Amino acid sequence: MSNALRAAYIASVQQHAPERYAAVALAPGLVRAENEAQRWGTTLDSAGISLSSDDGSWTLGMRAAALGCEGQVTALGAAAPEAEGNRVRYGRDDLEEWYVNGPLGLEQGFVLQEAPACAGTKVVAIELDGDWRAELVDEDGDGLGEALSLRDNEARATLRYTDLYVKDAAGKELPAWLSLDQGRVVIHVNDAGAVYPVEIDPLMAIHLGKLWPDFGPIINFGNALSFSGDTALVGARSDDGMSPYSGSAYVFVRSSQGRARAPVRMAEARAARVRSFLRG
Known part of the structure; x- marks a missing residue:
């Protein structure tokens, strides 16, 4: 499946999620969304987002922290979440941040209305909060991460930050990859020739692993x-x-x-x- 087709599939499933995936405003600037498929809930406020398992065994915090170019980033200010259906939006002048709660996980997105005033590859840095060990997934060995695997210190849960897809206003897919930098997840986008606005779209989900028996190779x-x-x-x-x-x-x-x-x-x-x- 191509990246574009995979992204379209994820967007369709998430967008048409049942009403029980809707986000609920608990108070001004405070939103909660439950996810029965992933067995977690998400709390969103001006400090960022917090995912917590239904059984209380783990919690993971995330916050969009900086925007710019490699080696030259600017800290992002706080913003209040606004909920509509199962979609939650953070509005900023320089970056729109959104989340869609659905059966496939918590879909995250960023919209850059215009290019940051710096030269080179554009980056969005995301801070993680909690006792989690992040590992870069680089299956083709080119040094550019396709995904992240996150595991808590007691190995109780594994999350995947994956399916990164970036496109410009003309629908052109832009090269993008992930890296880790001092506890931050960094999204890199090569925007050469891009038409703005540019949309960045990864997915956070429970990693179920492969269904495979414990008895060695199995035919068919x-x-x-x-x-x-x-x-x-x-x-x-x-x-x-x-x-x-x-x-x-x-x-x-x-x-x-x-x-x-x-x-x-x-x-x-x-x-x-x-x-x-x-x-x-």
Whole structure:
């Protein structure tokens, strides 16, 4: 899936989230949004945002801290959040900041109405608050981060800051990447030839990991899928290799922290055994 298509998919799902994902103004300058899919809630005020798990096991704070160019940034002032549906907006003269609460997580966005008055790659710096260890995800090894993995000190939860997509007013995708700098998450945007305003759009979500059995390589794992609430049933056709009609089914259950618990191998049988089971 291309970056543009992935971004459009995320935006569509988040925008059409059910009413229960709506943000609620608790007081002037104080907003709360619950997220049943991610099992967290978000509090937004002039100091930034705070995500906290439903079971109280972790909290993560974030604040847009600075804007500018590499080596030349200016601190951002405070702003009050304004809620409309499941979207919350912070308005500033130099940067608009917004969040959309939905099943895929907390979608974050920044809109630069015009280029900062400095030369070179543009950056937005975000401060993290809490006992979290951030690791840069650089799968292609080019030194430019595609995502961040965040884990609290007790390894109770893992969050992903991912799906970064940047475009200009003409719809052109701009090169963008992530880095870490003294506890700050830094978004870098190469705006050469860009038409302003420019929109920056990453996503924060619980990292569920890959659904994979603990028994080594499995043939055709994922051949069939079924989901119900927090339970996933994953088929593995020809798992035992004894016959083209043999196979297994694995059951995964999401834990309270959002991770997939160890799978249980539910069934393994040859075709004859399956037929006998169905008759019985």
